[in-house]
Amino acid sequence: MTDLLSAARPIAAESSFYNAVLTRRVDQHGSLAFFWVAYTGTPVDFQPGQYLTIGVESNGKLVQRPYSVASSPREVADGYEFYVRLVDGGLFTPLLWQLEVGQGMSMKGPKGKFVLEPDDDRIHVFISSGTGIAPFISMMKTLLVDGAPRRAVILHGVSYAEDLGYRDLLEAWQASGGYPVTYVPTVSRPAAPDNAGWTGRTGRVETIINDAYDDLGLTTDGSIAYICGNPDMILAVEETLQGRGFPEEQIKKELYWPKGKAPTAAPRIPAGVDPAAPQQ
Ligand SMILES: Cc1cc2nc3c(=O)[nH]c(=O)nc-3n(C[C@H](O)[C@H](O)[C@H](O)COP(=O)(O)OP(=O)(O)OC[C@H]3O[C@@H](n4cnc5c(N)ncnc54)[C@H](O)[C@@H]3O)c2cc1C
Structure with missing residues (x-):
């Protein structure tokens, strides 16, 4: 289903939304992966524990989600590292899974207050x-x-x-x-x-x-x-x-998501329909 959904939702190769690029990707297995995204311009600083919002353009719209940064702000050579689970029926992660290194992306932030207390020796x-x-x-x-x-x-x-x-x-x-x-x-x-x-x-x-x-x-x-x-x-x-x-x-x-919330219902493609065929 994920493949069909991705085929039905093309990812723009170029977009005015893009200010970053996917620089590296390592798959842990089919539904868990590490992604590194770098700004094409000047990197931003962040505090460990904060998140950035990454996205791609699909069908003229920016589809984006927040992700905690897994790398340190002291090491931004490859960009910011994210550790992501593919959510079946999700709106963004099936798109993310289709990306190859070099793909343009949107990246915003940092945001978030989930950061370390200063000078805490506990x-x-x-x-x-x-x-x-x-x-x-x-x-x-x-x-x-x-x-x-x-x-x-x-x-x-x-x-x-x-x-x-x-x-x-x-x-x-x-x-x-x-x-x-x-x-x-x-x-x-x-x-x-x-x-x-x-x-x-x-x-x-x-x-x-x-x-x-x-x-x-x-x-x-x-x-x-x-x-x-x-x-x-x-x-x-x-x-x-x-x-x-x-x-x-x-x-x-x-x-990571509000209590009680299930994945957003994704468009279902009836059996026998070619998702790549032009819409009537
Ligand atoms: C501050 C913040 C930081 C986040 N950091 C990360 C991160 O580092 N790594 C990461 O994988 N996700 C992270 N998330 C979740 C991420 O933003 C997306 O919600 C998630 O990737 C699903 O996006 P989607 O568009 O594919 O699914 P959507 O269509 O948005 O569906 C969302 C639903 O998918 C389910 N879901 C969301 N995340 C997960 C998950 N990890 N495992 C299982 N089910 C899930 C929940 O039911 C949720 O309601 C973070 C969320 C927040 C608010």
């Missing part, structure tokens, strides 16, 4: 589902470059082990001490054949919060929580942390 507990890990990678990379890494715990929930973006980097940091981080990935479908051999934690990330906090000795005095991704996960984690006595100001949140 343990930073970064909690995310899926691509919600992106802003935490930007934060940690930046703290590292600045020579001031803050002790961190990363709790990352996905359905399948192959969805664990940045796993190699985080495992390497943890093993070498290159960044003082404890990496706690969890998969929610341990019985699935694709998760055969998984020996780590299981269950959605919101269901392991109490155990992880107990095991790691994370206290209200000594830690601050940053939560990003799926809104249902965020609200569940927040409730658990409040139950453990964490005040609101020690729980920072970035919701």
